[in-house]
Amino acid sequence: MxxxxxxxxxxxxxxxxxxxxxxxxxxxxxxxxxxxxxxxxxxxxxxxxxxxxxxxxxxxxxxxxxxxxxxxxxxxxxxxxxxxxxxxxxxxxxxxxxxxxxxxxxxxxxxxxxxxxxxxxxxxxxxxxxxxxxxxxxxxxxxxxxxxxxxxxxxxxxxxxxxxxxxxxxxxxxxxxxxxxxxxxxxxxxxxxxxxxxxxxxSDIFPQRVDPAERGHIVFHISDHHAKRRIETIAQQLTELNVNTGLKIALLTIGKAPGHSDDEPLDKLQSLLGDERAYRVDSGHIEDIISCIASSKLYCGTSLHGAITALAYAVPQIALLPQNVIKLSSFLETWVPKQVCGFAEVRQISEIGTNLVNSFGDAQRAELRAVVEAxxxxxxxxxxxxxxxxxxxxxxxxxxxxxxxxxxxxxxx
Structure with missing residues (x-):
């Protein structure tokens, strides 16, 4: 050999x-x-x-x-x-x-x-x-x-x-x-x-078996840096999104390194939203992060690779704070059709998120899968x-x- x-x-x-x-x-x-x-x-x-x-x-x-x-x-x-x-x-x-x-x-x-x-x-x-x-x-x-x-x-x-x-x-x-x-x-x-x-x-390395007919959830992520002075407004928007869609909010930890830690703002959001509307996913394990996003109906956050994971599994995504997180908004603008993603400031989370959840059907999923394969x-x-x-x-x-x-x-x- x-x-x-x-x-x-x-x-x-x-x-x-x-x-x-x-x-x-x-x-x-x-x-x-x-x-x-x-x-x-x-x-x-x-x-x-x-x-x-x-x-x-x-x-x-x-x-x-x-x-x-x-x-x-x-x-x-x-x-x-x-x-x-x-x-x-x-x-x-x-x-x-x-x-x-x-x-x-x-x-x-x-x-x-x-x-x-x-x-x-x-x-x-x-x-x-x-x-x-x-x-x-x-x-x-x-x-x-x-x-x-x-x-x-x-x-x-x-x-x-x-x-x-x-x-x-x-x-x-x-x-x-x-x-x-x-x-x-x-x-x-x-x-x-x-x-x-x-x-x-x-999605080739970690295939997921997801039934589109399952109720699912909405994944939300925000870094500590971008959450400052925005927590109460975010909680209000996520409450509206939960009411509008009937879907619980999965508050997902994506980074734990210094400068990337998400736990503190997401813990605060869990406290404000309560168990009826939200739950925490904070293990930090790669496969838990993938599973949470792949089985969701929408990803909304400031993490580029949260959005890329959603994309890989044909889940619509929202780039949160697009003027602040340039690498995220620029990537989606470069590669993803506008009808299957969104760009939202904090006060737009509920409106844009509701529209994406309601408009994303089999045709949009097929289009997104074709984009991903390319x-x-x-x-x-x-x-x-x-x-x-x-x-x-x-x-x-x-x-x-x-x-x-x-x-x-x-x-x-």
Whole structure:
């Protein structure tokens, strides 16, 4: 039997943020399906979130050490809003919740350059931007980006902006998941493809048996950050939605990492709504989250991957606070027909939610399933394309300039 080739999937898989945990699962399952590849799941540190259905991680440095004897290695940054993630966020996720915000403030106290230097020393990750790697610092590695996000690159400080631009131009392939990110990369002349988020494949990995005739429920999610000063109004809107539709509200925890924790606002909503109108789903386990959304009649929330999960199982979705959560609204606007999704400010939840529940029937479900199948085809083709680029690439990097003029790179669609 031919020895398996090791591939590195690198991302923020060492913290409990539902979407990030999905990317590693999708990439490992897809690439290992034919037995040719063995995927190493790498992050900033060793972690084991298997209690939530996630894959354990090893530090990126260890993954690089384990693949150093290969003539060339494919390193895939496997999804997420990674292009604009900065060191203070990544280091904050690794720390106790109580010091998350002080860490976030540190670069403004000691300077971004000093904080970046300390972060690189702590993690041994060779980049000024933690999830944006370039090949000049990784000889022998073909760095590729799998339908990633990164809005507002142009608004970053020059030090961060320049590092993003330089590293993206110094890699083999870039694909992004929404038009906002695509527009940002066009500004800095980075060649890329527009491809749906790879988490759309989860309905292949975790099939659900759902009877459309069952009464079901409505899933609601909101992050702590976006819930501030809005809880009472949200409770009023959800009460109206429950009365209008007769469906209970499942208050779903999607993230538990610092900066992504949803438990506190959802607990408050449960207290305001009461057991008659709502119930909590707070295990944080990937399969519980999927089951809750897949068996629902509507998803409404601020989580992009809550909406993508609903999409994957042909459930209508509402992007909550679309002007605030750009990555969510931009993704739905890029890929989803307007008649099967909604965009709501808090005071519009009941009206838009009621209309979607009442108007979503067999025809709309069939249309949404067709859209999802087309998206899945693009995702699979993108993954296959990355493998083809790896197969065609020379075993050794000559220069960054040679890589940047690689004829295999493809322009935005």
């Amino acid at each position: 031919t020895e398996q080739v090791k591939v590195i999937a690198y991302g923020a898989y060492d913290r409990h943020n539902y979407g990030d945990l999905l990317f590693a699962i999708v990439l490992k399952r897809y690439l290992e399906a034919n037995g040719r590849f063995s995927v190493l799941i790498a992050a900033t540190k060793t972690s084991d979130l298997s209690q939530y259905g996630a894959l354990p991680t090893i530090p990126l440095k260890q993954a690089l050490d384990e693949t150093s004897d290969q003539p060339k290695t494919m390193l895939i940054v496997a999804g997420g809003e990674c292009l604009t993630a900065q060191w203070e966020s990544i280091i904050g996720y690794l720390a106790p919740q109580s010091i998350y915000y002080p860490i976030k403030a540190t670069p403004y106290l000691i300077g971004h350059k000093a904080f970046i230097y300390l972060s690189r020393m702590l993690t041994s990750i060779p980049s000024d931007v933690p999830l944006v790697l370039g090949e000049r610092d990784l000889p022998g590695y073909k760095v590729m980006y799998n339908s990633v996000g990164g809005n507002q690159i142009s608004s970053k400080e020059p030090l961060i902006h320049d590092a993003i631009e330089q590293n993206l131009k110094d890699c083999t392939y870039v694909s992004v998941r929404d038009r906002e990110t695509s527009a940002e990369l066009e500004k800095i002349d980075v060649e890329h493809n527009l491809v749906p988020d790879s988490a759309i494949l989860i 998206m899945k085809g693009q995702v699979r083709a993108n993954l296959d394309h990355m493998v083809a680029l790896y197969d065609e690439a020379p075993a050794n990097d000559e220069t960054a300039a040679a890589n940047s003029s690689d004829p295999d790179r493809i322009a935005v669609n």
